[in-house]
Amino acid sequence: MIRKAEAKDHAQLLALYKAVARIPDGIARTPDEVTDDYISGFMRKAAADGIEFVYEEEGTIGGEIHASRVGVAALSHLLTDLTIAVAPACQGKGVGRALFGALLAEVSERMPHITRVELFARESNVKARALYASLGFVEEGRLRGRVRNARGEIEDDALMGWIRPGP
Numbered sequence: 341m342i343r344k345a346e347a348k349d350h351a352q353l354l355a356l357y358k359a360v361a362r363i364p365d366g367i368a369r370t371p372d373e374v375t376d377d378y379i380s381g382f383m384r385k386a387a388a389d390g391i392e393f394v395y396e397e398e399g400t401i402g403g404e405i406h407a408s409r410v411g412v413a414a415l416s417h418l419l420t421d422l423t424i425a426v427a428p429a430c431q432g433k434g435v436g437r438a439l440f441g442a443l444l445a446e447v448s449e450r451m452p453h454i455t456r457v458e459l460f461a462r463e464s465n466v467k468a469r470a471l472y473a474s475l476g477f478v479e480e481g482r483l484r485g486r487v488r489n490a491r492g493e494i495e496d497d498a499l500m501g502w503i504r505p506g507p
């Protein structure tokens with residue numbers, strides 16, 4: 341089941357993000373960098389001025405997606421800081437697609453002020469970039485040499501944007 345995230349999810353999200361961070365070259369954090377403050381920070385921002393969904397099965401959270409606004413009037417139509425994490429055991433089963441579906445449906449139906457959603461995905465994360473492209477995100481540019489991978493090499497980050505379809 342996909343549902344909105346709640347404050348009580350904090351501990352499970354900490355465990356989820358640590359598990360996902362152990363897989364090289366997915367999210368741009370090591371397990372040590374997945375801290376209570378990191379989880380609290382994105383949960384607080386999403387609750388205050390953004391969006392956050394979790395995938396839960398029998399009380400266990402197996403995936404999460406969040407994004408938020410930046411609090412600048414000129415960017416008030418933009419959802420950014422988007423991150424998605426699906427537990428290793430749940431990957432490849434449609435959870436990521438379903439979480440994105442929930443996020444884009446919420447934006448489309450209940451957040452008319454949002455006309456753009458953006459994210460970054462490292463060049464080598466081919467699976468993730470293909471998923472985002474299939475959902476309507478367009479690769480808009482490359483940030484050269486922006487992110488270091490698990491082998492210590494520096495690679496490009498792709499900036500991908502989704503624009504609300506016109507009427």
Ligand SMILES: CC(C)(COP(=O)(O)OP(=O)(O)OC[C@H]1O[C@@H](n2cnc3c(N)ncnc32)[C@H](O)[C@@H]1OP(=O)(O)O)[C@@H](O)C(=O)NCCC(=O)NCCS
Pocket residue numbers: 360363365366367424425426427430431432433434435436437438460461462465467468470471
């Ligand atoms: C990237 C991620 C969010 C995708 O979520 P997921 O639940 O594994 O993906 P889904 O099962 O919904 O599959 C989505 C698509 O990805 C592709 N895919 C899934 N598993 C795949 C695999 N092992 N190899 C290649 N492609 C795969 C499929 O083409 C699928 O498309 P389909 O729906 O047409 O079949 C998830 O794998 C993840 O959390 N990875 C680690 C962290 C990460 O990379 N985060 C994103 C940082 S930008």
